[in-house]
Amino acid sequence: MRQIVLDTETTGLEPEQGHRVVELACVEIVNRQVTDRHLHLYLNPDRDSDPDALRIHGLTTEFLSGHPRFPEIAQQLVDFVRDAEVIIHNAAFDVKFLNSELKRAGLPLFTDLCGKVTDSLLVAREMFPGKRNNLDALCDRFGISNAHRTLHGALLDSELLGEVWLAMTRGQNSLLGGDGDETNRKAGGGAAGTLDRFDASGLPVIQVSARDQQAHEAYLDGLDKAAGGRSLWRELESPAQPDAS
Numbered sequence: 001m002r003q004i005v006l007d008t009e010t011t012g013l014e015p016e017q018g019h020r021v022v023e024l025a026c027v028e029i030v031n032r033q034v035t036d037r038h039l040h041l042y043l044n045p046d047r048d049s050d051p052d053a054l055r056i057h058g059l060t061t062e063f064l065s066g067h068p069r070f071p072e073i074a075q076q077l078v079d080f081v082r083d084a085e086v087i088i089h090n091a092a093f094d095v096k097f098l099n100s101e102l103k104r105a106g107l108p109l110f111t112d113l114c115g116k117v118t119d120s121l122l123v124a125r126e127m128f129p130g131k132r133n134n135l136d137a138l139c140d141r142f143g144i145s146n147a148h149r150t151l152h153g154a155l156l157d158s159e160l161l162g163e164v165w166l167a168m169t170r171g172q173n174s175l176l177g178g179d180g181d182e183t184n185r186k187a188g189g190g191a192a193g194t195l196d197r198f199d200a201s202g203l204p205v206i207q208v209s210a211r212d213q214q215a216h217e218a219y220l221d222g223l224d225k226a227a228g229g230r231s232l233w234r235e236l237e238s239p240a241q242p243d244a245s
Contacts, residue, residue: 001030001031001032001085002028002029002030002083002084002085003028003029003030003084003085003086003087003165004026004027004028004029004080004081004084004085004086004087004114005026005027005029005086005087005088005158005159005161005162005165006024006025006026006027006081006086006087006088006094006158007024007025007088007089007094007154007155007157007158007161008021008023008024008025008094008097008098008154009021009022009023009053009056009057009059009152009153009154010022010049010053010097011045011047011048011049011050011053012049012050012052012053013050013053015096015097015100015101016100018047019045019047019050019053019097020043020045020046020047020070020097020101021043021045021070021097021098021101022042022043022045022049022057022059022064023041023042023043023057023059023153023154023155024039024040024041024043024073024077024154025038025039025040025041025153025154025155025157025158026038026039026040026077026080026081026086026158027155027158027159027162028080029162029165029166032166034159034162034163034166038155038158039076039077039080040154040155041067041068041073041076042059042063042064042067043064043067043068043069043070043073044064044065044066044067044068044069045064046069047061048061049061056152057152057153070101070104070105071104071105074101074102074105074107077098078107078113081110081113081114082113082114083114083115084114084115085114085115085116085117085118086114086116086117086118087118087120087161087162087165088117088118088119088120089119089120089121089134089135089157089161090119090121091117091118091119091120091121091122092119095110095111095117098110099111120161120164120165120168121133123168123169124138124168127168128141135157135160135161135164138164138168139160139163139164141222141226142163142164142167142168142219142222143218143219143221143222143225144160144163144164144167144222146160167219167222170219220234220237
């Protein structure tokens, strides 16, 4: 499964008012592992950023003037996201800008290029209703360090969102993992969707890697922080011993 975590920075809030994308970043996740493939581009918008936008991303007109315009890099974006699930925090904002830029370049809409767009903000709101669910809040909730995030930057924000997304969606997608029906059939099960003749001996044994174990411990540390002490998972893993005195 190939997923792309994407973020943009822009000159303002509305492409209909002539605002443009000034930074674009994509980080690749394959089978729930962040790879070393990413796409990171600064773009010349041929205009100034609004003061509020400039305070957020810090990308000046002078700096951006030496970088390519969107049509010059559009095919790189198309090739990178094609047929993948693209994960964006507050996706409606980024997608409207990408659609506008792609239209200017004479290319299909963004949603027609990728396999699926998933809004991680909507997912977070379903998981944590009534709480703050911006990227900083989610980083704090899941124990992900964002101390180096002094300004918004598309690449840094994509990397942080990738970590947040993996933490938010940690867990088994189905009873058997992956395509349950296919796994069941290979393991000796019955017709699709049934477990009447399921044989567990046919399932592969997957060992926990040191990296996964470290990630698990970091996640539990985050739960402890949120709970203000030992979380339920810590208690189940290693129950506190009664005082012998």
